[in-house]
Amino acid sequence: MLFLQAIQWILDPEHWAAVNFQAGIAEELGAHLWLSFLALVFTAAVALPVGLYIGHTGRGRGFAIVVANVVRAVPTLGLLSVLLLVSLALPPAVFVFVLLGVPPLLAGAYAGLEAVDRQTIDASRAMGMTEWQILRRVELPLAAPLILGGLRGATLQIIASVTLVSNFGINSLGDFILGGLAANDYVQMTAGAILVTVLALLVDGLLAVVQRFAAPRGVSRGRGTTTARGRRLSVPTGTPVSEGN
Amino acid sequence: MSIEFRHVRKTYPDGTTAVEDFSLVVPSHSTTVFVGSSGCGKTTLLRMINRMVDPSDGQILIDEEDVSRVEPVALRRRIGYVMQNSGLLPHRTVIDNVATVPILTGTPKAKARQDALGLLDRVGLDRALANRYPGQLSGGQQQRVGVARGLAADPNILLMDEPFGAVDPIVRDELQQELLRLQRELGKTTVFVTHDIDEAFLLGTQVVILKRGGVVAQIGTPAEILANPADDFVADFVGAKRGKRRLTAEERGAGDDVLLVDAAGYPAGLIAAPGGRLELADALAAGAGPKSRSVSNKTDQAGDA
Numbered sequence: 001m002l003f004l005q006a007i008q009w010i011l012d013p014e015h016w017a018a019v020n021f022q023a024g025i026a027e028e029l030g031a032h033l034w035l036s037f038l039a040l041v042f043t044a045a046v047a048l049p050v051g052l053y054i055g056h057t058g059r060g061r062g063f064a065i066v067v068a069n070v071v072r073a074v075p076t077l078g079l080l081s082v083l084l085l086v087s088l089a090l091p092p093a094v095f096v097f098v099l100l101g102v103p104p105l106l107a108g109a110y111a112g113l114e115a116v117d118r119q120t121i122d123a124s125r126a127m128g129m130t131e132w133q134i135l136r137r138v139e140l141p142l143a144a145p146l147i148l149g150g151l152r153g154a155t156l157q158i159i160a161s162v163t164l165v166s167n168f169g170i171n172s173l174g175d176f177i178l179g180g181l182a183a184n185d186y187v188q189m190t191a192g193a194i195l196v197t198v199l200a201l202l203v204d205g206l207l208a209v210v211q212r213f214a215a216p217r218g219v220s221r222g223r224g225t226t227t228a229r230g231r232r233l234s235v236p237t238g239t240p241v242s243e244g245n
Numbered sequence: 246m247s248i249e250f251r252h253v254r255k256t257y258p259d260g261t262t263a264v265e266d267f268s269l270v271v272p273s274h275s276t277t278v279f280v281g282s283s284g285c286g287k288t289t290l291l292r293m294i295n296r297m298v299d300p301s302d303g304q305i306l307i308d309e310e311d312v313s314r315v316e317p318v319a320l321r322r323r324i325g326y327v328m329q330n331s332g333l334l335p336h337r338t339v340i341d342n343v344a345t346v347p348i349l350t351g352t353p354k355a356k357a358r359q360d361a362l363g364l365l366d367r368v369g370l371d372r373a374l375a376n377r378y379p380g381q382l383s384g385g386q387q388q389r390v391g392v393a394r395g396l397a398a399d400p401n402i403l404l405m406d407e408p409f410g411a412v413d414p415i416v417r418d419e420l421q422q423e424l425l426r427l428q429r430e431l432g433k434t435t436v437f438v439t440h441d442i443d444e445a446f447l448l449g450t451q452v453v454i455l456k457r458g459g460v461v462a463q464i465g466t467p468a469e470i471l472a473n474p475a476d477d478f479v480a481d482f483v484g485a486k487r488g489k490r491r492l493t494a495e496e497r498g499a500g501d502d503v504l505l506v507d508a509a510g511y512p513a514g515l516i517a518a519p520g521g522r523l524e525l526a527d528a529l530a531a532g533a534g535p536k537s538r539s540v541s542n543k544t545d546q547a548g549d550a
Contacts, residue, residue: 117335119328119332120334120335122297122328122332123331124332125321126292126326127322127326127345127349127394128321128322128346128350129349130318141336142335216336218336218337218380
């Protein structure tokens with residue numbers, strides 16, 4: 001029942017404009033997305049270069065794993081509190097979520113590059129590709145699905161955690177959850193939770209579609225002759241006739 | 246384009262020596278084969294030519310030019326390279342794989358693709374395969390694409406690292422014949438690495454038999470090596486010691502052919518003997534009876550190469 005009431009609460013147009021004379025769903029959603037987006041951009045700016053460097057050169061892998069695990073162990077709420085007590089603004093909040101997003105994206109980037117067949121890379125180098133060309137034309141396209149997998153993980157983490165900033169007066173969908181809790185309004189609280197969940201799932205679904213299209217053609221994911229894009233390839237691979245001439 | 250190894254040595258940081266003091270001249274427009282069992286340094290030597298491996302000591306010269314003074318990327322682009330399992334880019338079509346190096350060196354895409362189609366013909370591949378992905382080809386077809394790619398920049402030097410090691414014997418046979426044909430047509434300076442002595446004798450004008458540590462056991466034409474193995478190692482490696490190479494005409498087959506058997510008594514093949522006479526052998530070994538006449542089957546083939 002609570003769930004249905006919460007859905008009704010969300011569908012009420014008035015709640016999109018304002019809730020209890022404060023920011024409505026539209027505004028909170030915008031703020032939530034904006035903060036998530038900022039965090040994601042900086043996450044990518046840190047994790048991609050480092051991850052690609054580690055994956056391409058094979059250097060610093062152990063170090064990256066240690067750092068990622070240490071960062072992962074930091075309690076997000078605690079760090080937010082400390083930083084926002086010092087300065088109540090957006091940048092420290094973004095910083096905290098970057099810490100949260102870096103480990104999965106970093107892992108996706110270097111694991112993706114490491115998964116590329118060594119022989120393919122060796123052959124590319126022997127043909128006369130520069131290291132940059134190997135990265136750009138061979139490793140990145142082949143690693144794209146795993147890198148995007150890492151990005152999905154980071155995005156999910158960030159969108160879910162951004163709710164926490166409501167504790168410190170920064171707008172996000174978490175306002176409904178916290179506001180509902182304070183006012184014993186469980187319908188509003190559930191509605192807030194649903195909104196965050198749906199948002200996370202939608203964005204994740206969108207990235208899943210991107211991921212599917214990023215899978216290079218010609219590389220099947222172990223489903224016989226169907227390519228990653230799902231197009232059925234013309235079947236007979238080895239035509240024995242042309243083998244003989 | 247001759248290639249010269251001058252006192253080349255390769256020691257890895259962990260102390261293992263892959264190659265110690267190797268010297269050789271690879272003559273131009275012919276095929277030199279490095280043959281030996283795994284760990285003999287043959288691939289290391291091959292990869293020193295295009296600087297995929299740098300020697301710890303010594304020099305490699307291409308037409309008197311020290312390769313260590315050439316920028317590796319530029320050097321590699323003018324040397325064809327074909328490897329085992331083809332090493333094709335799985336996310337690019339056959340035609341784009343072949344056109345890779347010309348596009349890297351600035352050939353317009355359309356022209357590079359057009360040239361690549363011609364190369365498919367050259368290596369005996371149907372143009373209909375041009376837009377397939379490597380994963381859709383058989384192993385033999387992939388190797389042909391690999392050879393076409395190696396030839397795409399029209400290099401003077403072609404390096405082949407066990408290119409036919411992973412295909413079945415029948416396809417390997419075809420690919421070997423195809424390579425001999427290409428070599429007759431193009432006359433590249435080819436360095437070929439294999440662990441298969443039969444392949445070495447078939448393809449090589451000059452054969453280099455290597456022992457562990459890149460030590461040269463013997464250098465020579467296939468005929469020289471077969472006729473005069475330098476030592477027991479070579480004799481064993483080419484199979485002479487086990488009598489595999491010493492063939493004796495034993496009995497008549499159906500018709501005019503004579504059956505050849507090796508020293509162990511296994512039938513090795515037939516030799517044409519019109520009218521019951523071994524024409525070639527009569528000229529070479531006058532006086533010896535057909536029963537004790539010996540012929541080497543592999544040397545004949547290698548001589549043609």
